[in-house]
Amino acid sequence: MMLLDGCFMIEVLRASECSDDYAPNDPVFSSRMNHLRKPYIKRDMLLLENQLPLLVLKALLEVENLGRTDAEYINHLVLSYCGETLRANLSRLASHPLELYRMSLLHKDTIVQVKSPPINETKVIENAVELRESGVHFISNDKYCTSLTDIKFDPKTGRLKLPVLPVHDGTEHFLLNMVAYEQIHVGTGNEITSYIMFMNALIKTADDVKLLQRKNIITNSLGSHKDVVELFNRLPKEVAHDPNDALNKVRFELSEYHANKGNRWLANLRHQYLHSPWMVLSIVAASLVILLTFIQTLYSVLTFHLRK
Template sequence: MDPLSKMGENEWVMNVNEELENMGDSSTEMEQWKKRSIYRVPSSVTDLNKRAYKPQSVSFGPYHYGDPNLKSMEENKQRALLHFLKRYKKPFECYVEAVMGIVEDLKHAYGSLDHKWHQDTLGFVKMMILDGCFMLEILRASTTEDGDMGNAEDVDDYASNDPVFSKHGKLYIMPYLKRDMLMLENQLPMLLLYTLVAVTKHENDPHQHDEELVNKMVQKFCSPYTRVAKKGRCLHPLDIYRKSLLWENPHHKKKTLTKSYHRLVIEEGDEIVRSATELYEAGIRFRKSRTRSLKGISFEGGVLKLPPVMVDDATESLYLNLIAFERLHVGAGNEVTSYIFFMDNIIDNARDVSLLHSQGIIQNAIGSDKAVAKLFNSLSKDITLDPDSELDVVHKQVHSYCRKPWNEWRANLIHTYFRSPWAILSVLAAILLFALTIVQTVYTVFPPQ
């Protein structure tokens, strides 16, 4: 064997043995994995739709830092930092010290951090503070009406023609910033935002976090039409957005299926649910849920209830990044993925979209029903449904209902003869005429004495 190869082999063996000696138990590994929450999306996923995962206007965090296409926004970050410092009147050193105190936790939040950031801690802190303050300024300018993060009179302290923070910027720039803010590769840890806000309020104790205040600002900006509820400590803005989509009013939660019924349904097979049009023809009616939560899908008494959903130009990117987060973050859950899987099953073409739109379930803001159908069909590529999810039970309930011949016969009767008042009158008239014919026949055969 080549002496150089032998030396390399010995060095490798020594390194592996050293790592083995320093290796902790499973609990140590678990704590290490728990720190990660922001990931690079694998190329096998991004290749299907690269634009959906790549920021177009601004970079937050290390993954897209220095992208030439995003550099134009960097000068706005510096200006936002100065406004931030001027408004809250706390020494800049306080923010630097506070972020330095959590810098290792911030680094560990990223799943695959370039080696240069481990070597350049000061550069990493600088990036975190600039990006964090810029994000907080975006949130404050877009959502704060009562001065939650400062004096009310200082809320509009930017120039009236500021390219980002003026009324013009809020109308034309903020929607694109929001889209980029909700991309998995473009996240900032909420710990960073909690800490920066804590310095503005508790300079002597930056660990005294006002978590719900920051959570509320993120939710109002990213999901303004969902009810604000306490969420506790969150991972990043995309995590908050996801939780807002899944929040259910405790008073409106659907009943939990019993285990025995769950087993009964599962035994009937794993067939895919038919399209909305086919379900309608099988006698299933569609209704809008009382909740906007994506978990608000239920089936009972031949009625399938679905939450209303707005479909616009940002929908595709949002759902793809939520699906990627659930796929990459262990313990995140699979509710969004299950919802998309279910919607793809019941939406095959424009007729299905039209049917759901007529019931107020789909609100179409992108144009044709065909485009909406194509969107849902594309979202479900390369995803897997958890067999233990609640929606899997709904799948099987619907399939079980469709398998009963009586339900389909009744549906055909209704669709054929009771589509309109005139059809109903015709049927009633035919029944009356038939009854009179029978009576006449009886009187003919058996004349009264």
């Protein structure tokens, strides 16, 4: 079975780059069928229960003896099929496509779980709109090769940097399989699970999705904001929160920032009175009128007393 699946996978990976060797009416590998077969094959390729060891591909390529058979080439071949922009800093051959896909989203080569500094209590953070009302600024971390776990919060400026996540029909399927992979493989880490739990806390209403989409943190291809909300509400079901969550420190800092009444007061001032240039000019003009009136009154009082 692995021999048959391995031969098919090699042919699929190669056909995605060049389909000239097949007849135009080939029902599977013709160039016109590429965009039709790819989503379904990719979906099956990343199913946890369908994982094929990449060592099988390496062995078949070595038997074929027609080109490169090194780990870098095989990793690149698989990732090129999964997505044009996916990269993984792997110095070894990945165990299987799902591990490779997961590493490409994390941009690292490690199976050691990264633990955040110990925090005595786990904080529950508010949704995106509530955090914005307390002065949190959402920033899209759109740098090339940004890890899904590259989430940082600066309590001094209130800036929360989040990676860009494309949301489409396959997003739920891919994330669920990676969560399952993390849950059953000891020592793998919980980075994808941590990210999903964090986004689930941020996204509770359609307004949260609108805010994150406006900030270019989410690109929504599902069509409806409500669909995105339901997606992130379904993902973390029956997944326990890990006290060593890699994002636990960010949660704690966000919770403390939101609890600060001064931050909420300043945020309310900005949203109510400083949200447009015209409002700022109006406030400046009113302040100048008050200041000039005070100076004029003071001058009149001083003049009256000096005349005495």
